[in-house]
Amino acid sequence: MTTHTIDVISGDGIGQEVVPAATSCVDAACATTGTTIRWRHRDWGSERYRRHGAMMPSDGLDQLRDGDGILLGAVGAPDIPDDVTLWGLLIPIRRTFLQYVNLRPLRILPGVQSPLRNPGRLDMVIVRENCEGEYGEIGGRSYRGRPEEMAVQEAVFTRLGIERVARYAVELAEQRAGRLVSATKSNGIVHTMPFWDQVVEEVAGTAPSVALEKVLVDALAARMVLHPDSVDVIVASNLFGDILSDLAAALAGSIGVAPSANLNPPREFPSMFEPVHGSAPDIAGQGVANPVGQLWASALMLEHLGESQAAAVLMSAFEGALADGTRTRDLGGRASTQEFTQAVLDRIAGGATNPAGRAR
Structure with a gap:
């Protein structure tokens, strides 16, 4: 059994909703292949900034250095300048770990208009x-x-x-x-x-x-x-x-479906995976956020870790849920974040497959 250590930073806004959705689906997909993810949860973000005056601890980068990857939600809050939130967390991670490729695959997913x-x-x-x-x-x-x-x-x-x-x-x-x-x-x-x-x-x-x-x-x-x-x-x-x-x-179809991989191609440092969307404070806490961007970013993470089969299982599951008509409101549907996540988990548990499932 292979175990990977992944640092999780849910961050702000809807990151607090879509990251837990993604980690549960990653665990389910990995269980089908005998792989284990050891999650290290970091409570870094705007709330920490309000309490301590910094988005992450002074030794935060050192804490991440020995991990196999980083799964990030989103950062940003209306009451904190964007340059503070980005330069206090996201950009230092990208630059310290020489994540010089930001990979953003896009295609029209099944059931998306x-x-x-x-x-x-x-x-x-x-x-x-x-x-x-x-x-x-x-x-x-x-x-x-x-x-x-x-x-x-x-x-x-x-x-x-x-x-x-x-x-x-x-x-x-x-x-x-x-x-x-x-x-x-x-x-x-x-x-x-x-x-x-x-x-x-x-x-x-x-x-x-x-x-x-x-x-x-x-x-x-x-x-x-x-x-x-x-x-x-x-x-x-x-x-x-x-x-x-x-x-x-x-x-x-929606910025809510777009993934992003911040890659250190030589693998000298951990790479970071996140959705393209921001923290969306206007809908945060309402349970309506689209988790697809976070799920797709997680599939990119699994591929980077060499877990191509688990990545395909995850891609197939959320593509299948979309194709079946389970969609959040940004895609013209009515599903909540939790309802969409459950549809993905059900498909993983049922072993449903979609030959188109691929992270790139």
Whole structure:
């Protein structure tokens, strides 16, 4: 029997509802394969910030370091600035553990309606650079409260950072359809984006079977809406990948279904898995949150751990529940979080399978 140690951070808002739903379903899926997950629950988030002035303990990163992975819900609260919640928990984990790939697969799930009139084959993966780019710490503000108040934020792109995320995207494209789109804005951002284009092209040139396109990010956003089946794998900078993946989630039916994997591909450090959606304080505590994004992120986690069979069981179960018409209200249904979770657990217990079940 294999045992994996996973740190659980439910965080804020609906994270407190969808994470317990996911851990129960992961336990059930793993039980079918003889795998055990040892959960280490961390009460980190905005409530801890209110009590102690910090989102996590000063040695929090050290506490996570010896784990096999991290399952995160969501962080964010209306009464705490977003830069405090994100830079106090999420971003330090990503950067300290060199989780330089943010993997966001999206496709239209069974029983889910896309808002597009003709979505075609919407099945794409966005590979987002996760440690540098536009989300940097270099900069500052001056003359606060005066008419000449100013803010400066520097974007940092390194050859190493671009090469490693591009290499991951190229290898993924080789496994899929052999098509890679690089999101750029080199017609307007005159230093970092031409450098991005150059390095991505160099890396893609080592894989003759991969056809690379560089597409301006605004045109790519329009293309994703008008011709979603023309896009398979996208590699993008931190900011562009963040925006495009939320757009892709909306095209797939709801941001509530979208998963995210923060990966350290060399496996030198634990990777972290989370849904794309935020803490959604407007619906928190009502029992109506969609757990699919958290479930899909958990399936990505199981695949990363080498538990492909358990991942397929979990994917099959929640896809089957959706196909049977069990959906939360963001997908046009009436099921509560608990009702959807129970439908997934019932399918796992009953051994129902769906051949389409796959994490990517």
